[in-house]
Amino acid sequence: MIVTFLLLEGYSNFVLSCLLEPLRMIHEQYQEDITWQIITADDQVVLSSSGLRLLPSIKRDQIDHSDILVIISSNDFRQHVTPENQRLAMSLVRQSDVVLGADAGAWLLASTGLLDELPATLHWSVLAEFAETYPQVRVKQDSFVMEGRFWSCGGASGALDLMQTFIADRFGPARALAVSSMFTYDAGGAKDDTPNQNALPDFSTQRLNNVLNIMIDTIEYPVPLVDIAKRTHMSTRTLNRLFKNKLGVSPGQYYQGLRLSRAQDLARSTQLGLREIALRCGYNDAAALSKAFRKTYDSPLRKVVKESPPEAAFTRQLNDGL
DSSP, X not given: OEEEEEEOTTBOHHHHHHHHHHHHHHHHHHOXXXXXXXXXXXXXXXXXXXXXXEOOSSOGGGOOOEEEEEEEEBXXXXXXXXXXXXXXXXXXXXXXXXXXXXXXXXXXXXXXXXXTTSEEOOOGGGHHHHHHHOTTXXXXXXXXXXXXXXXXXXXXXXXXXXXXXXXXXXXXXHHHHHHHHHHHOOTTOOSTTOOOTTSOOOOOOHHHHHHHHHHHHTSSSOOOHHHHHHHTTOOHHHHHHHHHHHHSSOHHHHHHHHHHHHXXXXXXXXXXXXXXXXXXXXXXXXXXXXXXXXXXXXXOHHXXXXXXXXXXHHHXXXXXXX
């Protein structure tokens, strides 16, 4: 089995690891015939979101077939929609049996029309914008989608879940369990009945997932926490305790964090004015947004706008339907 990873500038190392490391383990522990190769859009070094430099392992024109093509797009995903990248993606898709858009990789695939009328997902933070930009795609809130030939997943947890499901289907549930134990179980456990502060948050609780989905869906039009509690069949006290136990913050803090994170992304990568950003993030005006942002980040949002890359103009063209 040949797996080709197309890494676009600003890709997430975390997502790459969650997709690649389980395959590496299956290859090494069970001698399965799995090989992987790394390519970039221009056959040059690619920078990850954390600034790490990675060399491609093969040139694009040397690829003639992939069992699975994985496209990882993270930071600057809007800028990745260029005619050159679209042609590259379509060429690679023709040579691949299965195509996976990871993190925001589905954005590039959708721009080519390949996902028209098909189910897809991507990182939760831009799911609503994705649905608005590509209404012809059947957008799903699931952490991953594996239907037909085109697969997709959101962030790192979705990538790992998808890969474990794939391994269970392809190599058996016992090996999937071995992978899960290797990457998500800490044999040391917590000591002195103290929670493991280094563990990733447990998002498996269905009630928590339901609340998070509502919050993500309503970033532009926030709803009162009491209404969220009612919609998820909880009291506000139970809702608050759930967030404190699982995430270490109150539901109100988390909800506002989602909105401010969205505002920061729009300020950095689009040409939208502060007033429009405020409205898209559930604030009445730019002043209210700026005040909340400064209080949380101890820095003005206008600084993010000033530091946004010149490519942001191209982003606006994309959002307007390039």
